[in-house]
Amino acid sequence: MNVLKFGGTSVGSAKNINKVIDILEQYSKKSKVIAVVSAIGGVTDKLLACGYNAQLKDNTYISDFNNIKDIHFNILSELIPNTPQDISDKLQTKLNNLKSLLDGIYLINELSPKTSDKLVSFGELLSSFIITEAIKSRQLKAKRKNSQELIITNSNFTKAEVNYNISYNNIQLYFKNTKETITILPGFISKSTLGEITTLGRGGSDFTAAIVAAALDVEQLEIWTDVSGMYTANPKLVKQAYPIAHLSYQEAMELSHFGAKVLYPPTIQPILDKSIPLVIKNTLKPEAKGTQITKAYTSNTLSVRGISNVDNIALLTLEGSGMVGIPGFSKRLFETLANHKINVVFITQASSEHSICFGVNAFEAELAKTVIDANFTYEISQHKINPILIENDLAIVALIGDNMKNHQGISGKMFSALGKNNINVRAIAQGASEKNISAVIAKKDVKKALNTLHEAFFEIKTKQLNVFITGVGNVGERLVEQIKQQKKYLKDTLKINLRIIGLSNSRTMVFDTDGLPLKNWKMLLKNGDPASLDGFFNQTKAFNKRNSIFVDITANKDVANLYSKYLKESIAVVACNKIACSDTFNTYNELKYLSRKYNAPFLFETNVGAGLPVIDTLNNLIASGDKITSIQAVLSGSLNFVFNNFNDTTKFHDVVKQAQQEGYTEPDPRIDLSGVDVARKILILARESGTTMELEDIANTSFLTKNNLESNTVEDFYNTLIDDEAHFQKLFTQAKDNGCKLKYVAEFNNGKASVGLKEIPQNHPFYNLEGKDNIVMFYTQRYAEQPMIIKGAGAGADVTASGLFADIIRIGND
Template sequence: MKVLKFGGTSVGSSKNINNVISILEKYAKKDSVVCVVSAVGGITDKLLLAGKQAQNKDTNYIDTFALIKDIHFNIINELNPNKSNAIIDYVDEQLSDLKNLLDGIYLINELSPKTSDKLVSFGELLSSFIIAETMKSRGLSTERKNSQELMITNSNFTKAEVNYSVTNKNIQDYFKTASQEITILPGFVSKSLTGEQTTLGRGGSDFTAAIVAAALKVKQLEIWTDVSGMFTTNPKLVKQAYPIDKISYQEAMELSHFGAKVLYPPTVQPVLDLQIPIHIKNTLEPEAVGTIISNDKTNSTSPVKGISNISNIALLTLQGSGMIGIPGFSKRLFETLSQEKINIIMITQASSEHSICLGIDEKEADIAKTAIDTAFENEIALHKIDPIIVETNLSIIALVGDNMKNHQGISGKMFSALGKNNINIRAIAQGASEKNISAVIAENDVKKALNTLHEQFFEAKTKQLNVFITGVGNVGEKLVEQIKQQRKYLKENLKINLRITGLSNSRKMIFDEEGIDLKNWKDLLANGETATLDGFFENTKALNLRNSIFVDVTANKDVAGLYANYLRESIGVVACNKIACSSDFENYKLLKRLSLKYNAPYLFETNVGAGLPIIDTLNNLIASGDKVKSIHAVLSGSLNFVFNNFNDTTKFYDIVKQAGAEGYTEPDPRIDLSGVDVARKILILARESGMEMNLEDIKNTPFLSESGLKSDTVDDFYETLIADEAHYQSLFASAKANKSQLKYVAALNNGKASVSLQEIPEGHPFYNLKGSDNIVMFYTERYPEQPMIIKGAGAGADVTASGLFADIIRIGNN
């Protein structure tokens, strides 16, 4: 004999009910079948709503009743086009009784537990009858047996306790003589020894099925729902979640207790005693493997079997110095909550005995606070303890696994992963059995926490990075295309799943939690919402994705001003914008501190030398104990391009225009030609070397003409280049006469920094620097005579984008 249970969603529509019938018909060809069914999906909630409305003198209960009636008759009409009078008559009679009951509740303005049980019983009684009669009409050997005649309980209404001796005998006696191939039983419903209608409480249909399975000692209980088994975590929140093939009874109960909706813990008890396996199956995908719950040993390689959570938690904290060393506080606290029938979900107590934390259902928080403050009124008045502290909008997340106790470092990995993503833990609980590690976190961090932990414990060490890019002009577009090209390589070789989840230019911005489609990102961006800097930050913050990285591909001061906001949210920052790192020293140090405090990487390799590993090399020298003595460098690819192409046969104006057209200078070339850009770069290197310095401390010797320095607009500046051609030719002529090359040089010596145009003689390492190349020479304690030299392309969209990309990958590898 087979025992199957189908939940509310499985019988929530005529289509799903037809799936159920097909499954039962297939099973019945091999063995007799007992099928326990829930109420039609959503009906129990509607029955309770109607009862509450009637109790509150709200005439909307009539509309709710009408909706309940319509749902059932629509299903009947779709299942039975040639419906028999038997179905119509029974359903009409039941609905008439339901309406009379609701009218009675409305008249007396009362909904007692006893009446509530009678009210909600209609759901299962109706669904089971409709399904059984439909199967009969299709020629299947089917009978419906009212479970109220089998399930006998006490009179503890809304959660009655089963009288197993009577119930088991009833079940065994009935099925000894039952000749039908398929028996339909309504779940959840029961009757007391005195004949009053009762219910088995939350998860009652599962409970009914388990009781029947245990009474008949079947080989396996099957519970059919709308998912393919118990998942590693909530698949609605974690797309990478997958079904667990096999799981132990204890693991299943732990996961169910902490929010896994597939199974309700008391369900397990009747079959647990008899070691009857439970098979979770999917009505919508009957061929799916599902999950088998048993005590058989599994071959799982992961010590963690699943991750679950309970939402809408309130954390109660009883604390005070008067608790230390005084027995009885815990007893009084728990007794107070017990008297109020408040269930405690989680308990944790400091070893100092200074505080006790309890997790309860948020709906009961106000009642709990009032009761506890009253119970400890005297101690509070004497300041021995504080009034109970209540925190809401919380959730409990839990790692579950029988084998966790045999593996070191599970809790360390859990808390480290959460900490790296700025998920604050309010309380922790771990039993001595080590089968469960629970933590209380903010409700709005649940999705990020589940994804973070699932990635840590269940995915093939693939780290997901969520990138938000502001500024998709020349460099930004190259970066997007590089990411698009390399995504597959990163995933397969570096185990980095890189997704662009936010994009913005000066006009529009778009976001996609699942990753923007990079095949048509330009069209998507063109049709995005209006862009604002604060709006981009707020959207990034609201998505609250793990391993989030903000990438600034602008030269905008206002964008740089938001870095601190991102870092405080544990969102990493990657920037080619030099303004933040060359701003006031206190702001530079603040960003560094925030990066460490919130475990949010702040990388800006492209601030100096585009894609060249200049800052990274310097940081490695410092970290290894070396000390910088001096730095000499050509750090402007744009200025190097200009002076490598300018001579006595060209015009300075034409070369500067060409540099701008090829993307080597900023739209305002004065930023490059004034030396400010190079000054910022040497300032950043000085700071990264450990020196406290500001931009005004750097000596900047300009080479521009006086009129060029005083120009008000870009157009005016270009006019001065034409007018002052003789000035620039004189610079070239002097260098030529001295057999030298013009190079714009940055220098750091003895704690002082300068930038200036210099004539570099033949034989100097800077002399043959071509195109837009940069070069940096580090003289350190380990490299006192022969410097460490880094040389290569220091400007251009492709190399700058690759430098940003390298910083993103560096974060992914950490």
């Protein structure tokens, strides 16, 4: 004999009910089958809403009832076209009884737990009747048996306690004599020893099936639902979650207690006593293996078997010096809660005995506070303890697994992963059995926490990076295309799943929580919402993604001013914008501090040498114990391009214009030619070397004329270059006559820095620096005579984009 239970979704439509009948038909070919069915999906909630409205004298209960009536008649007519009149009449009679009950609730203006149980019992009574008649219409032998005649309980309405001896005897006696191949039982419902209608608690249809299975000592119990078993995490929140093939009873109970909705927690107990295996199957995919739950099972490979969560938790704290060393406080506290039927889902107490922290369902928090404060009125008045403190909008996430106790470092790994993603843990609980590690966190962080932990414990080889890019112009376009090109390589080789969640330029911005499709990103951005710096930040924050990275490809001070807000949300910042790091030293230092405090990397390699590893090399030298004594560098690819292409046969204006058109200069070339850009770069290197320095401390000897420097617009600036061509030709001629080349050089030595145009002789490493290349020479205690030299392209959209890309990958490899 087989016992199968079908949940509300499985019987939620005529289409799904036909799938249920198909399954039962296949089973009935081999042996007798018992099917325990829930109410049609959503009907229990609708019944409760009807009753609530009737109690409030709200006439909408009538339209609500009519909606319930229509649902059942529509499903019946789909299952049995041209439904025989006697079947329709029987269904109508049952619905008339429901209407009479609702009218009674309306008249007496009361909905007691006893009446509520009678009301919601109609859900299973109606669905089981319709399903039975549908099975019969397909010429299968089936009979419906009212579970209220089999399962006997006490009178604890809404969650009655089963009298197993009587119930088992009833079940065994009935099925010993039954002849039908298929028996349909309504789940969830029962009767008390006094003959009153009771229910087994929400989700109690699972429990009904387990009681029947245990009474008949069947080989296996099957729970059929709308998912293919119990998952490693909630698949609606964690897309990478997958079904768990095998669990122990204890693991399944822990997961079901902590939010795995596919199984009602009390279900395990009856079958646990008899070691009856439980299989969770998918009605919509009957071929899927599902999850098998047995008494003895230990995974040799996975320490954590699943991650679960409970939402809408309130954390209550009882504390005070008067609790220390005084026995009885815990007893009084939890006895008070039990007397008022308030369920505690989480408990933790410090060894100092100064406080007890516990979690309850949020809707019970105020009642809990009221009754506890009343119980401890005297101690509160004497200031021995404080009134109960309530913290709302919380949730619990839990790691679960029998084998966790045999693996060291599980809790450390859990809290490290949460901490790195700015998920604050309010309280922790772990039993000595080490089968469950629970943490209370903000409700808004649940999705991020589940994904973070799932990545840490089930996707160890792959790390997801969620990138938000602002300033998508020339460089930004190259970066997006490089990411698009390398996406598969990153996933296959570096085990990094890089997704672009948000893009913005000066006009529009676009987001996709699952990652923008990069095949048509330009069109998506073009048709996006109006751009807003604050809006972009707020949306990035609202997504609350793990491993989030904000990439700034602007030269905008307002964007740089937002870095601190991103870092405080544990969102990493990657920037080619030099403004932040060359702002006041306090600003620079604050950003570095926030990066450490919130575990959010702040990387700005492209601030100095585009794609060259200048800052990374400098940091590695210092981290290894070396000390920088001097830096000499050509740090402007644009200026190097200009002076490599300017001679007595060209015009300075034309060369600068060419540099701008090819993307080597800033949109305003005055930033490059004035030396401000180079001064910012040497300032950043000086600061990274450990020197406290401001931008105004750097000596900047300009090669531009007064006329150039006083120009008001970019157009005016270009006009002055034409006017002052003789000045630039003179600079070139003097250098040429001295056997030198013009290079714009940055120097840092003995705590001082300077930038300016210099004549470089032939034997100097800078002399043969071609095109737009940069060069940096680090003189250190270890590289005292022969410097460490870094040389290569220092400007251009592609190399700058590759530098940003390298910083993103560096974060992924942390």
